[in-house]
Amino acid sequence: MVAKITKQTQFDAIIIGAGACGLMCAVQAGYLGKRTLIIEHNDKPGAKILISGGGRCNYTNMYASAAQFISQNEHFAKSAFAQWTVEDTITFFETYGIEGAEKTLGQLFPANGKAKDVVQMFTDLCDQLEQGLWLDTRVTDVAKNEDESFTLSYERYGKVSTINTDKVVIATGGLPISKLGATDFGLRIARKFGLKIVETVPALVPLTITGKQQSWYEQLSGSSIFCRVWNEEISFDENILFTHWGLSGPAILQISSYWKPGESIYIDLLPNQSILDIINNEQRTNSKQLLQTLLSGLFTRKFAEALGLYLPITKNLATLSKSDLETIDNLIHNFKVTPAGTKGYDKAEVMRGGISTDELSSKTLEAKKVPGLFFGGECVDVTGWLGGYNFQWAWASGFVIAQHI
CATH class of the missing domain: 3.50.50.60 (FAD/NAD(P)-binding domain)
Known part of the structure; x- marks a missing residue:
């Protein structure tokens, strides 16, 4: 026109x-x-x-x-x-x-x-x-x-x-x-x-993970989880998406606008529940259940298996030590991520x-x-x-x- x-x-x-x-x-x-x-x-x-x-x-x-x-x-x-x-x-x-x-x-x-x-x-x-x-x-x-x-x-x-x-x-x-x-x-x-x-x-942009951790994210590529993502300034409750190069999804795009190079962000993988309460309840009724089985019910089987890199997923609930429980609680509710960078302007929304x-x-x-x-x-x-x-x-x-x- x-x-x-x-x-x-x-x-x-x-x-x-x-x-x-x-x-x-x-x-x-x-x-x-x-x-x-x-x-x-x-x-x-x-x-x-x-x-x-x-x-x-x-x-x-x-x-x-x-x-x-x-x-x-x-x-x-x-x-x-x-x-x-x-x-x-x-x-x-x-x-x-x-x-x-x-x-x-x-x-x-x-x-x-x-x-x-x-x-x-x-x-x-x-x-x-x-x-x-x-x-x-x-x-x-x-x-x-x-x-x-x-x-x-x-x-x-x-x-x-x-x-x-x-x-x-x-x-x-x-x-x-x-x-x-x-x-x-x-x-x-x-x-x-x-x-x-x-x-x-770049803002509202996916974040990249490099180095030794990259392969862990790659194996989860395509997995989406509802989480709480936060840093010292702000938090967002939305989905995150694992990719072969790092993290994306609404919550990650949101936090990226507040992220600065070198800083870490934190992810609560189970924002509306307490993993220790869930384990405690299951210990009373099904103490021989493997931690991996419990986690597969909360997330996907693929994600539960991937958590084996950090958690004792082959232990049954009855044998989890106090140290194990602290590790589980910290990882599920305070999963720390230090991005290497962003995907840049060509993948940024704004x-x-x-x-x-x-x-x-x-x-x-x-x-x-x-x-x-x-x-x-x-x-x-x-x-x-x-x-x-x-x-x-x-x-x-x-x-x-x-x-x-």
Whole structure:
């Protein structure tokens, strides 16, 4: 879709990036009678929307608030979330025929649709509201002019050209995932204008295990267990998934956003029960039962056998010593893992860090040092949990910016 806009002066703003933030910004600007142009370097809009939630798009979370976001300023997102609430997101989607269905933990998915329907909704609205969308177009530079306007240099259809505008919105996302066209464009433009950047790292990302322990994880590849995973900052009760290179699954992705290289994380393999209470009860009625048999009833046989590396699984319950019981209790409820690293940006859901919130107005998301330049979505130092939180930030930041361009 390319809107029929012939004069550059018809644009109130140019939005770089046709992801969740950029699309929402264009639509909300259209509601206000503003004309925008979205410039996207991919050949289709909403690349990350299309793959989110396994192609179903977990488009918000019913419990989203600033508390589920990581930022050097924990209060920064509060203004945006007050201006555009979860209820606003739900109503917006319902207005255009996308009803939400809760999966787990407040995650909302389209009840009778998929991610492509979400993208189609936005592109249809952009068309109806006469918002421009240029695909296969790469912005190479953003320059500030003496009259406070901006000149964007871009490549389109093999030609190099420029376009002028009074307002620029950077909604280019973060560094994950390169095959979807992820770049550091937003960070580069921020640095060009002298804005501080909070160090970026992969977040919501699988963790790797190397060395002598790797083979133990490899043998369990594909096994999934409901656990409590925690570190000194936070804990999450969700499934973990063993892989041939380490650990993944919702709980691991969540804790990865709070993990730093060299640190350990801890796993309670039986978060809602006490392994010692279970053993004590079984000792009264079935003391000759092997520990392996008991563990096979709590986990899978495969996992119970793997625990033999650490536990005396061939002993029967009656012969477990006090030392054995301490070892069992510690391993089941405080399983220590020291990851070697992460799977990197190409396997990460989002990026932690980004443009420092110190540089932006929390009420407008405009750069304090560069009037007319706005940043929204993932490129800002606001990183949400797994489960629709990052989409809520994208919608909210897009809405907020639209009010001020």
